[in-house]
Amino acid sequence: MGTSVSIDGVLVDPGTASVPVMDRGFLYGDSAFEVTRTYGGQPFALGAHLVRLRRSCERLGIAVGAPDDALRAEIAAALDAAANPESYVRVIVTRGVTEIGLGVGQGQTTRRIVVVLPLPAQPAALYEDGVELATVMTARSLDGTGAAGAKASNYLPNILSLASARARGGYEALSVGAGGEILEGATSNVFIVRDGTVWTPPLELGILEGITRGLVLDAARDEGVEVEQRLFFPHDLYTAAEAFITSSLREVVPVVRADGVVLGDGRPGALTRRLHAAFRRCAEDVLASERG
Numbered sequence: 566m567g568t569s570v571s572i573d574g575v576l577v578d579p580g581t582a583s584v585p586v587m588d589r590g591f592l593y594g595d596s597a598f599e600v601t602r603t604y605g606g607q608p609f610a611l612g613a614h615l616v617r618l619r620r621s622c623e624r625l626g627i628a629v630g631a632p633d634d635a636l637r638a639e640i641a642a643a644l645d646a647a648a649n650p651e652s653y654v655r656v657i658v659t660r661g662v663t664e665i666g667l668g669v670g671q672g673q674t675t676r677r678i679v680v681v682l683p684l685p686a687q688p689a690a691l692y693e694d695g696v697e698l699a700t701v702m703t704a705r706s707l708d709g710t711g712a713a714g715a716k717a718s719n720y721l722p723n724i725l726s727l728a729s730a731r732a733r734g735g736y737e738a739l740s741v742g743a744g745g746e747i748l749e750g751a752t753s754n755v756f757i758v759r760d761g762t763v764w765t766p767p768l769e770l771g772i773l774e775g776i777t778r779g780l781v782l783d784a785a786r787d788e789g790v791e792v793e794q795r796l797f798f799p800h801d802l803y804t805a806a807e808a809f810i811t812s813s814l815r816e817v818v819p820v821v822r823a824d825g826v827v828l829g830d831g832r833p834g835a836l837t838r839r840l841h842a843a844f845r846r847c848a849e850d851v852l853a854s855e856r857g
């Protein structure tokens with residue numbers, strides 16, 4: 566099981582792979598990124614991840630610096646070099662090195678980095694027993710900017726929210742906006758189930774357009790389950806029959822408690838399980854279509 570790193574298309578020794586200390590990704594978190602995983606060695610929904618990476622870079626004014634074909638080849642080479650049964654894949658595009666100071670300057674030297682790691686195993690208990698969420702009032706790094714919703718690397722608000730949630734026994738932090746509305750997890754999107762209908766916050770709130778979120782919404786529609794993208798508040802979560810979070814690495818994780826309040830019967834919900842199974846079927850279709 567191995568790690569591999571490619572910088573600007575060149576595989577480098579992962580033990581010594583480095584970027585200059587003046588790289589703005591290091592100095593300011595001035596970069597965008599994507600994370601996906603492999604299934605059967607094949608990177609999942611790479612097309613959708615590359616579309617989102619370009620959209621993030623566009624919102625941040627960072628040039629990706631390579632066409633999709635080149636990015637795909639760089640990812641494939643890194644996966645080959647790591648030779649894992651299943652891998653975690655991270656792609657980062659930083660604005661690179663400029664004169665010191667916040668000004669983005671001219672002629673940016675953007676840098677692309679691909680990191681492949683062995684896929685971290687998710688404990689079975691996450692899915693069998695469900696998890697607890699802890700709400701955290703927080704502003705995210707791009708809130709109120711024209712780049713809201715971009716997957717920028719500055720995750721300090723998310724890191725601090727997660728630390729606060731973990732200190733209260735939560736598995737995941739759930740960010741709550743200034744109006745008390747529920748937004749998203751530190752590294753996940755959130756859904757609740759009320760009266761058989763699935764609610765999830767709308768993208769207009771500046772949340773990340775999760776790839777898993779999109780597929781779960783498709784899967785719910787295929788299953789004939791009603792879905793509403795709408796504002797909701799902690800009280801709606803506490804009184805929901807079911808809840809779950811989604812992310813590329815974890816798929817669909819049932820939520821059984823929020824801020825110490827037991828949801829429904831305190832067990833992973835039946836609709837949550839059904840949507841997870843439907844997500845897996847959608848994922849199979851995505852993988853088959855990507856294999857061509």
Ligand SMILES: Cc1ncc(COP(=O)(O)O)c(C=O)c1O
Binds near residue numbers: 752773775
């Ligand atoms: C803030 C945030 N929201 C949602 C997600 C879930 O997105 P995806 O399903 O594309 O992994 C992530 C994933 O890391 C995230 O960081």
